[in-house]
Amino acid sequence: MPAYKVIDADGHIDPAPVCDWNRYVRAPYGAAADKLAKAAYDRSGDLTTTRRGGFDAKARLADMDTEGIDVSVLFGGSMGLSTGMAGDDKTFGQALAEGYNNWLHDFCSVSPNRLKGAALIDLDDIDAACREARRAVSELGAAGIVMRPFHKTLTVDDPYFFPLYEECEKLDVPLLVHGPGEFRKYLQERYHTHFRRHSLDFPVSIMMATQDMICGGVFEKFKKLRVAMLEGSAGWVPWFLDRLDEHFEKLPHHVPHISEEPTELAHRYIKEGRLFWSCEPDEKYLPFILEEMGDSSIIYASDYPHWDAIYPNSVRAISERTELSPKARKKILNENAVKLFGGHI
C-alpha cells in the first residue's frame, strides 16, 4: 500500500436499507420520504450495494482498510445524487436534501476524519440550494456540493446556477458534478437493458457538463471555482476537447464567453487546480490521458460498493500500475484530491 494517504473522491452509500426518514426529514415529509427512498432502492435491485459498508459506517471503515483507502468522500445512491424523486414539489425536495444531509452527517460522525459527505441540494430553488449548501458545509462538515450534469432544461452554464457557484467560491468547497443526468430518461425510452443505458449515460452526461462548464465560460466568470467531473470515465477527455477545439475554430461566435481553444483553457484550469475528472481505476487509456492532459487532471474514485466497482482491488489497480510513474500514481491517489477538496478533507 502507498506510504501516503489514499483519497477516494467518489464512493457511495445508500441509507435506504436502514434509515428511518421520519427521524431525519422534517414534518410532514418523513413517511413520504421513506416510501420514495425504499421504492427507489428496490427498483435498483442487484445494481445497488450488496455490501454492508453501503449503509453501515463501521463496516465501511473495515472495507476501506481492506482496500487501502484513508479518506472517502461519500455520495448517495437512490437518494443523494438528486432530489428529482420529489417531483415538482420544491418544499419536499428541500426537505429530502436536508434530511439526507442530516443522515449523512450522522454516518460520517463515526469517523469524521475518514468519512466525508458530499452534500445534496435541491436545484429547483436556487436560493434554498445555496442556503442548504451553507448549512451542509458550515454546520455538517460537508466536503463539497453535488451538482447534476444538467438540470431539467438547464445546462450547467445557465446563469440560474451562478448564485450557487458564487456560494461554492465563498465556502471554498468544490462543485462535484456527478453523472448520470436526465439524459438517462432519453436512454430509458430507447434501451431495455442496463448494459446499453449504463455504458452511455454516465460518460455522455459528464461530456455534456464538461463542454458546458468550459465553453459556457463558467471557469472564466468564477475564477476560484473548483470542479470535479465524476463517474464518467476519462479516456474520452483529450479526444472530446480536440473536437471542441475544431468547433471553436469554425464557430467562435457560438461561444462568446471564451476566447481560447477549449483544450488550452482546460490545461490552464487543470494547472490552477480547478478542473479534475475521475477515472475508472483500471481504465486502459489512463497513461494516454496523463500524457495528453498531464498528471494533475485525474482523481481516484472507488465507486464502492456498486456492482461495477472493483473492490477490494481499486487502489492497487493504480498503485501497482507500472506504466504510470510513482509521481503520477501519488497525484491520482492523493495530491489532486487534496487540491480539489482543500481544507475539507
Ligand SMILES: [Zn+2]
Ligand atoms: Zn460515484
